[in-house]
Amino acid sequence: MLSEWSVECGADDPVLVVPWADPDDPSRHFIDLRENPYDLDWLEEAAQHPPLMHALRALNATRSPVFTAKCDVWSLAPDELEPLRHELDLILEDAPTGIASYIDLVWRERSVFVSFHQHEQLLHRITRLATSLEHPYAALECTLRPALIDLTGPQEGFTVSLYLKALGHDEQAAEDRWGAALADVSTLLRGRAFATS
Numbered sequence: 001m002l003s004e005w006s007v008e009c010g011a012d013d014p015v016l017v018v019p020w021a022d023p024d025d026p027s028r029h030f031i032d033l034r035e036n037p038y039d040l041d042w043l044e045e046a047a048q049h050p051p052l053m054h055a056l057r058a059l060n061a062t063r064s065p066v067f068t069a070k071c072d073v074w075s076l077a078p079d080e081l082e083p084l085r086h087e088l089d090l091i092l093e094d095a096p097t098g099i100a101s102y103i104d105l106v107w108r109e110r111s112v113f114v115s116f117h118q119h120e121q122l123l124h125r126i127t128r129l130a131t132s133l134e135h136p137y138a139a140l141e142c143t144l145r146p147a148l149i150d151l152t153g154p155q156e157g158f159t160v161s162l163y164l165k166a167l168g169h170d171e172q173a174a175e176d177r178w179g180a181a182l183a184d185v186s187t188l189l190r191g192r193a194f195a196t197s
Contacts, residue, residue: 051179095167
């Protein structure tokens, strides 16, 4: 799997704020799936894409080192497809369509959450391990961003936006490849390499 990471922590870059609410659509807001796992039923994206539901369930489980703050799934636009085909060294006939998702991850361990240096180490580890996953039609991009979490009191730290894209010869093939890659990345994140205790 193609795997890379970047940092967007400049003064003009967005900050993840949790809890959050969409001012244009009050039904879209932060749902704490650690405390209320059955609230997955309220997430339209998860209902439409079972692999996302399984990933969110796994990433918010008790033994997971992270919890999720936001997510989305979309079909790749034509201007997104060509650069990805080029990066994956695929031809148009093999990959005319694609799907993408993102999940914002917050490390539960406070000492990790507040540390830029520890996040850098985690991102090196995630991308190194993900590169060995057998998903030639998929790409993982991790972006480190600032975060402000106020669930039990305000804390400043960092989040990782995990972008996963996959291509296919039709929409179903792209979704199947995306789902398989997402399952493997979720399993990787819950593995011993990221255990904090």
